[in-house]
Amino acid sequence: DTGVSQDPRHKITKRGQNVTFRCDPISEHNRLYWYRQTLGQGPEFLTYFQNEAQLEKSRLLSDRFSAERPKGSFSTLEIQRTEQGDSAMYLCASSPPSGIAPYNEQFFGPGTRLTVL
C-alpha cells in the first residue's frame, strides 16, 4: 500500500499522559499536514511542513501540542498532559511538490482516533 499511513489507528489513554502519533506520507511528497477532527465537524488544520521545515504552527491548539518532521520524511505529533477535550481523530495528509501545477491534492491517511479517559 503506497498511501499515507498513520500509527496507531486507535489510542486510549488516561488524562495527564503523553501520547505520540506517527504519520508516514506518500514517498516523495514534500508537504505534510496535520488536522484534527471532532465528532460532527470537518477537519481542523493544526500544522504543516514543507520538507523538514514547519511552515505554520500557530494553529496548534495549545503549547501541549508539538509536531516534528526531522528528516523530511515521517512526522510525529505529540500531545503532552492529555485532557478529555483532546479526544478526537487526528488526520495526516501529504501532497507532492508544487512543480508546474499551482495546486496539488492532499492525500489523507486513515487517522488516529484518540480517546482520553
Added chain:
Amino acid sequence: DAKTTQPNSMESNEEEPVHLPCNHSTISGTDYIHWYRQLPSQGPEYVIHGLTSNVNNRMASLAIAEDRKSSTLILHRATLRDAAVYYCILSKGNTPLVFGKGTRLSVIA
C-alpha cells in the same frame, strides 16, 4: 479565508444524478474551488477542483458560476458508495485546507 456555505444534508436515489451546491460569495480572484469527500470511518479524499471553467474527471463534474460566487458538484450517477460528507473548500493553492461542516449525502437504494 473565504467562507463557503453548503446544505447540511441531501438525499438521492441510487443511479440518479446528484447536484451538491456551494455558495462562496466572498471568493477572491486567486481562490481555487476544491471538493473533498469523507466516507464513513475514513480520511477525506480529493474529488475535484477548479478555478473558473467547468471541470470533469472520472469521479464528478464541477460547474462554476460565471461570477464564481457559487459552484455545484455533480455526481452523474449516485451509487451507495457515494454516501459521504462532501466538503466545498476555497484555497489559494498548496495551502492548508479549511473545512466547514460539509453536506452529508445519503444515497437510497
